[in-house]
Amino acid sequence: MNPPQAILFDMDGTILDWQSGMEESWLASCEAHCDGSFAPAALHEAIRARRTWFWDDAERARNGRLDLDAASRAIVRLAFDDAGLRPVDLADRIADDYRARRTAAIAPYPGAIETLAALRERGARLALLTNGGAESQRRSIERFGLAQYFACIVIEGEFGCGKPDERVFRHALAAVGCEPAAAWMVGDNLEADIAPAVALGLHAVWVDGGAGARPAAPGDVRPHRIVRSISELV
Numbered sequence: 001m002n003p004p005q006a007i008l009f010d011m012d013g014t015i016l017d018w019q020s021g022m023e024e025s026w027l028a029s030c031e032a033h034c035d036g037s038f039a040p041a042a043l044h045e046a047i048r049a050r051r052t053w054f055w056d057d058a059e060r061a062r063n064g065r066l067d068l069d070a071a072s073r074a075i076v077r078l079a080f081d082d083a084g085l086r087p088v089d090l091a092d093r094i095a096d097d098y099r100a101r102r103t104a105a106i107a108p109y110p111g112a113i114e115t116l117a118a119l120r121e122r123g124a125r126l127a128l129l130t131n132g133g134a135e136s137q138r139r140s141i142e143r144f145g146l147a148q149y150f151a152c153i154v155i156e157g158e159f160g161c162g163k164p165d166e167r168v169f170r171h172a173l174a175a176v177g178c179e180p181a182a183a184w185m186v187g188d189n190l191e192a193d194i195a196p197a198v199a200l201g202l203h204a205v206w207v208d209g210g211a212g213a214r215p216a217a218p219g220d221v222r223p224h225r226i227v228r229s230i231s232e233l234v
Contacts, residue, residue: 004124004203006178007233008169009150010187011130014207014230015112016140021105023048029098038085043094046079054078066133066157072099108144111231116149118234127152127172131162131192151176163192169200186230195221205233 012018026047030040054075055061064071072095080091120126128150130137134157141147152175156162159171173183180201187193188207197204198221206223207230227233 002182003122004184005182006125006127006173006176007119007184007186008127008129008172008197008202009116009230010163010189010193010207011128011137011140011146012132013188013209014186014193015108015116015146016106016144017109018102018106022102025098025101025105029094029101032097033090033094035090038083043079043083043085046083047076050075050078050082062162065131065162068133068136069096069099072096103139106140106143109229109231111229113144113146115230115234116146120149122234125176125178126150127154127176129154129163129168129172129187129193131156133157163187163189164196166196166200169196169202186233190221190223194223198222198224 009015023044027040027044030038030043030047034040054064054071064074073092076091076095076098077088080086080088085091116126126149128141128146130153132155134155137155137157141153147153152172154168154172156168159168161167163169169180169185173180176183183202184205185193185197185202186205186207187197188209190206194204194206203225204223205225205227208226208228
């Protein structure tokens with residue numbers, strides 16, 4: 001296989017680890033704001049259930065990722081309702097504390113930044129395609145100095161639509177001046193990253209961090225390559 005002329009990268013779950021310690025952060029936030037009216041572990045379970053319900057709906061998920069602060073508050077408020085708890089301001093404090101913990105915990109995967117630098121030095125044109133709100137995603141990009149590696153950055157909250165919309169991929173390909181057949185898409189989400197890449201004719205590389213199920217059924221999305229981390233690309 002010839003080296004790619006361009007590589008399109010997802011960010012969260014591919015370059016940046018945003019999930020490690022998630023459950024511990026939720027529990028710590030419940031414990032930090034416990035006023036004696038609830039058991040932190042029980043509230044954590046209620047939040048986990050509501051979180052699954054919230055993100056399982058495509059429209060809620062789309063709106064939620066554009067404003068993670070509001071999404072977290074909505075999830076905890078619903079968990080409070082489920083548990084018969086009050087007041088709302090306590091729910092919001094728990095949600096805000098959780099978001100602060102998660103933001104602080106975000107970090108590049110080992111070797112991720114070095115991989116981007118190596119690929120760029122080899123002449124590959126890189127693009128970053130990330131779903132989410134403009135402010136939060138730009139904050140992560142600036143915090144970890146990612147902009148220097150990418151000729152094109154497409155953020156859902158700025159562009160007006162996000163993956164898996166094919167317009168995101170077509171825009172990035174045009175920006176880096178590359179045809180689909182000569183480009184790779186690298187991401188951790190089969191539906192948002194891999195399926196549209198395969199449909200458009202890109203070489204699709206799925207980053208399987210171990211949390212998601214591997215494609216199995218004949219009708220499932222089939223990546224061309226599976227890696228555990230992007231450092232395997234070099």
